[in-house]
Amino acid sequence: MRVSKGIRNTLLIFSTSLVIIVISGLIVFYPVFRMFNQSEVIQYDPELAILIGGGNSIVLNSSDGETSLIVDTKMGPASKKILSRVTGKKVVLINTHLHPDHTGGNKYFPDAEVIAGRFSPDEWEQEMGSLPYPDHTINPGSEKVIPIGRERVIIRNMGQAHSQQDCVVFLKNRRFLITGDLLFEGIHPVLFNTISSSIKWRAALETLMDEFPVETVLPGHGPLATPESIRSMIRYFQDVEKVLAGTEIQKTMVLKYSHLRKIPFVSGFGRTLRFMRFEAAQREAGRF
Numbered sequence: 001m002r003v004s005k006g007i008r009n010t011l012l013i014f015s016t017s018l019v020i021i022v023i024s025g026l027i028v029f030y031p032v033f034r035m036f037n038q039s040e041v042i043q044y045d046p047e048l049a050i051l052i053g054g055g056n057s058i059v060l061n062s063s064d065g066e067t068s069l070i071v072d073t074k075m076g077p078a079s080k081k082i083l084s085r086v087t088g089k090k091v092v093l094i095n096t097h098l099h100p101d102h103t104g105g106n107k108y109f110p111d112a113e114v115i116a117g118r119f120s121p122d123e124w125e126q127e128m129g130s131l132p133y134p135d136h137t138i139n140p141g142s143e144k145v146i147p148i149g150r151e152r153v154i155i156r157n158m159g160q161a162h163s164q165q166d167c168v169v170f171l172k173n174r175r176f177l178i179t180g181d182l183l184f185e186g187i188h189p190v191l192f193n194t195i196s197s198s199i200k201w202r203a204a205l206e207t208l209m210d211e212f213p214v215e216t217v218l219p220g221h222g223p224l225a226t227p228e229s230i231r232s233m234i235r236y237f238q239d240v241e242k243v244l245a246g247t248e249i250q251k252t253m254v255l256k257y258s259h260l261r262k263i264p265f266v267s268g269f270g271r272t273l274r275f276m277r278f279e280a281a282q283r284e285a286g287r288f
C-alpha cells in the first residue's frame, strides 16, 4: 500500500510530538514521583531512625524493647521500609495530619494505638476510609505528653495551617521536632484553597520558635533541618505578603526563592501568591 507524502509527514510530526510530550512529562514528573516514593533511612541514634522521603517519618524504639513510636507512615512502597524498623511489642502511631503521603502505611499497623487531631468521625472516614478512628485525639491548641522509653514525647495540635489540623511531635530530651507539613525544606509550601490558612500557618511557625527549645527539625518534606529553616519559612510568608501589599516586586522575590523546588501544578512562588491573594479576598468578603 502506498502512503502519500502528506500522510507520512503528518505521522512523523505526530509521533515526534508524542515522544517530546512523553519525555517532557518524565522530566517534570519523575523527580516528584521519586520525592514521594523514595525512602532513605538515617539511624540518628541507637533508638531513633529517620525515614526521609514521601512524607518524612520516624521510628523511635524504646531501649527496653517494649514500645515503638511511629510518626507518619508515608505512602506506596516507601511505607514498607517503616515495617522493618519497628521492634517494639506495642506500637504507638501518630499521624501529623490526614494527607495520604503521611497516612498511606497506617494499614500495615492494624494493632497500633493511633493518636491524631480531633477530627469528626465523618472527616476521619472521608480521608482514611475504613481505618479505625484514633484511640486518642488532641484538640486544636492542646497537647498530649507520652513517655516512650526514656524519651518524653510531646504531641501538640497546632490547629489549621497546611491542612485542617496539623500536629507536631517534639522529642523533648533530644530537642528534636517533627513538624509534619508545617515545614517544607527546600520546597515551596503546599497550600490548598479552602483548607489551608497562610496566616495561621505563619502564626503556628512563630509559636514553634517561641515555645519549643529545638535543635533539630524533621520537616514534612525535604532533608533534616534546623530552626533556621522555620525562620526562613516565616520570612517566605512575610515576603509573599509584601508582594501582595505592593512593597516588594514579584520578580525580585521569585529570584530570591528560585533555589526552592516546585511541585508541578501544586506548589511554587506564583501559586503561593495566588493562594494568599485568594485568602485576602475571602477575608475582605468576610468569609474568614
Ligand SMILES: [Zn+2]
Pocket: 055, 099, 101, 102, 181, 220, 221
Ligand atoms: Zn505531605
